[in-house]
Amino acid sequence: MDLVLLGELLSSLMFFGIIGFLMLGFPVAFTLAGVSLLFGLLGWGLGVFDPSNFGSLPNRYIGFMSNEVLVAVPLFIFMGVMLEKSGIAEQLLLTMSKLFGNLRGGLGLSVVLVGAMLAASTGVVGATVVTMGLISLPAMLRAGYDPKLATGVISASGTLGQIIPPSTVLIFMGDMLSGINAQVQMEKGNFAPVPVSVGDLFTGALLPGLLLVGLYASYVIFKAITDPASCPATPVPPEERSGLLREVAVALIPPLLLILAVLGSILGGIATPTEAASVGAVGAMVLAALRWRMSFSILTQTVVATATITSMVFIILFGASVFSIVFRLMGGDNLVHAVLTSLPGGAMTAMVVVMLMMFVLGFILDSFEIIFIVIPITAPVLLALDIDPIWLGVMVGVNLQTSFLTPPFGFALFYLRGVAPDSLPTSAIYRGIIPFVILQFIAIILLFVFPQIVLWLPRG
Amino acid sequence: MHAMAAIVRVIGALNAVIGRVMSWLALGIVIACFTVVVQRYLFGVSYLWLRDLYIWLNGAMFTGVAGFALARGDHVRVDIFYRPASVRRKAVIDLFGVLVFLLPFMVVVVVYSWPFVTRSWSYWEGSSNVGGMPGLFVLKSFIIVFSVLVALQGIAMALRAVLVLADREHLLPEHLRYPPNVAAAVHTPGETGQEGTL
Secondary structure, three states: OOOHHHHHHHHHHHHHHHHHOOOOOOOOHHHHHHHHHHHHHHHOOOOOOHHHHHHHHHHHHHHOOOOHHHHHHHHHHHHHHHHHHHHHHHHHHHHHHHOOOOOOOOOHHHHHHHHHHHHHOOOOOOHHHHHHHHHHHHHHHHHHOOHHHHHHHHHHHHHHEEEEEEEEHHHHHHHHHHHHHHHHHHOOOOOOOOOOOEEEEHHHHHHHHHHHHHHHHHHHHHHHHHHHHHHHOOOOOHHHHHOOOHHHHHHHHHHHHHHHHHHHHHHHHOOOHHHHHHHHHHHHHHHHHHHOOOOHHHHHHHHHHHHHHHHHHHHHHHHHHHHHHHHHHHHHHHHHHHHHOOOOOOOHHHHHHHHHHHHHHOOHHHHHHHHHHHHHHHHHHHOOOOHHHHHHHHHHHHHHHOOOOOOOOOHHHHHHHHHOOOOOOOHHHHHHHHHHHHHHHHHHHHHHHOOOOOHHHOOO | OOHHHHHHHHHHHHHHHHHHHHHOOOHHHHHHHHHHHHHHHHOOOOHHHHHHHHHHHHHHHHHHHHHHHHHOOOOOOOOOOOOOOOOOHHHHHHHHHHHHHHHHHHHHHHHHHHHHHHHHHOOOOOOOOOOOOOOOHHHHHHHHHHHHHHHHHHHHHHHHHHHHHHOHHHHOOOHOOOOOOOOOOOOOOOOOOOOOOO
């Protein structure tokens, strides 16, 4: 058999082999690397892979370990975890729901708004869904909300952290796309390409993020008008209302200012994401201290959570590097290139195919794994086809956020199921998310047809 | 069997100590990076070594706590089938995964990184930035530290699996055993140590 063909065959088998072995449930980072090594060994035996190529591994690893842009990841995680562990996120939710409680659909709206705010302070999806599931879900059910609406709005709003800056997924994607873009432009003979940065990706994701917030809020308002029984008002007792203004000033304004300052300095181009993130992390500690919620125990919990979450994500990147090396050197890249460039309909079809593939992978893998595997092998082709890297990055973000929500394997749904009362049937969670998934598809189609929504701010 | 249980305990304790200590580098990153920001925006000065410092602290942190994260079960799994599986089945999967995936991976990393790291030590390599940090060789060594700590934790995982399969899991203290399979606690980030995905 032709060696080129054999290599391409092996690399595609490896891709599906990885998916299969991942289903066993062994940690993803190690399965990715282990299966790739097995295929590398096979390829070595068949003469299509040279293991000396692993010599580039340490260079890649030290590259991740000394990457300034990626330091924004632990810093933003620190900020988000601190806000959560110190109870600031919880307080935000309680205050917001009092503020809107008098309205029909008010609790639902407050979930959307707090989801957006927590997303803008990092948005650890699991933690956000759990916090809202523990606080807002019981409140909404007590108030007589339709469980479908209550669970749907929590799952959807909880995943906003994937797309609303400073999303950690976008940080990794921005770092990867900036490197790939520079290389692709160089190969095309464009020696002075317009660089793409994490900041650009954040700026591009802002309007799409707000679009989603707007869509969710509109849906809640729509329900409040057409189906008032599904989301009754929860009047605040008068004795609590008098103190509400003070509560808003204490619980709502300071975190809001912190978030605006951090995001504003990135989007305004004043500070890099990493610099702004460190200010956010210090700000979160100050807020916690001002509320007497700062203690050695909270700080310990925060650093341990920050370090282990960061480690988990970066080690997946380590494992994915092994995959990339084996896949590329066995000719998988050429295969992907050949397939994506031979599609009828050109760049847009290629884009649709890649998006569909990521969406399907999203049923079993989470965002980091998908971008670490798929972006290095497909983005070079897509960017060479003149697809805008900022648009690509944001589309991938919204796409993966959607796959967090789709039954039966949506991660957000699992998290919510974990904290929802047993009396709430799982089917309510699955059915409740349907309207929000439809809204996601509307958003994706809008972004696809009108890329200006993404590109206007960063490119304008 | 008792010896195996003892090894699991020792490795678990080692990674717990290293992990908990190295987690504090997270605070170090925050402080160092914030200091750089204050110096740059308020005083108009910048020290490249301080910039190198917070970047390197991140590299050392996430490699150093990887074994601890593995012990805590923080490394994400595709758990559609794993989560509801019986403890014995989980043990089989873990044993297989460690022997076929994890240990070969760590061996490959050590083998291919060793010359890279020793070369760096041979000339006390520092930052490539003028005025940067000395001691890049220390950071590079963390690739080896990472592999060794994760491999050790992998060995502990495998031994625990063997104990389970030999019906000797009771030799391990509670916190080192498989967490009980409570149907309601399917995926509660934070409570099981699993902080959840981002």
